[in-house]
Amino acid sequence: MQVAANKVVAIHYTLTNGEGQVLDSSQGGNPLFYLHGHSNIIPGLEKKLEGRSVGDAFEVAVEPSEGYGERDDNLVQQVQREAFQGVDAIEPGMQFQTQGPGGAMVVTVVDANEETVTIDANHPLAGVALTFKGSVESIRDAREEEVQHGHAHEGDLHDH
Numbered sequence: 001m002q003v004a005a006n007k008v009v010a011i012h013y014t015l016t017n018g019e020g021q022v023l024d025s026s027q028g029g030n031p032l033f034y035l036h037g038h039s040n041i042i043p044g045l046e047k048k049l050e051g052r053s054v055g056d057a058f059e060v061a062v063e064p065s066e067g068y069g070e071r072d073d074n075l076v077q078q079v080q081r082e083a084f085q086g087v088d089a090i091e092p093g094m095q096f097q098t099q100g101p102g103g104a105m106v107v108t109v110v111d112a113n114e115e116t117v118t119i120d121a122n123h124p125l126a127g128v129a130l131t132f133k134g135s136v137e138s139i140r141d142a143r144e145e146e147v148q149h150g151h152a153h154e155g156d157l158h159d160h
C-alpha cells in the first residue's frame with residue numbers, strides 16, 4: 001500500500017530549520033497519524049509523502065511558501081496594555097492564543113511596556129526553511145467517518 005488520498009498514514013519525523021536546529025520530533029514518542037489529502041500537515045510535506053510505502057525513509061526540504069508561509073511585517077502590531085487584562089507580567093517571547101479573522105491564532109509578544117504591547121501574529125515558523133527527516137511507519141485505508149471528518153481518529157491529534 002502506498003501513501004495516497006484518504007489513507008491514514010503514520011510517520012516518525014524530526015523537523016529542523018536551516019541551521020540544523022531541531023524544532024520538533026516524534027522520535028521517542030508516538031508517530032504522527034494524519035489523513036492524507038486533507039491538509040492535516042503542511043502542503044510541502046504532504047505532497048512529497050505521496051506514493052511512499054511503509055518503511056520508506058524520507059528527507060524533505062520545504063520552502064516557507066509550502067510550509068508556514070512567508071513572514072508578513074503587517075502582522076506585527078502594537079496593542080494597548082489593557083487588552084491583556086488578568087495577565088500580571090508580559091514579557092517578550094510569551095505567546096497568547098487569540099481569535100483572528102481565520103479562526104484561532106497564536107501571537108508572540110515582541111516588546112512590552114506599561115502602555116503598549118508589540119505582538120507578532122506571524123506563525124513562529126513563517127519564513128523558515130524546514131527539513132523533515134523521518135520514515136513512514138504505517139498506512140491504512142481511512143474509515144468512512146474519518147474521511148467525513150477530514151482527520152484520522154488515531155494518535156495525538158485526535159481529540160474527540
Ligand code: ZN
Pocket residue numbers: 145146149151153160
Ligand atoms: Zn473526527
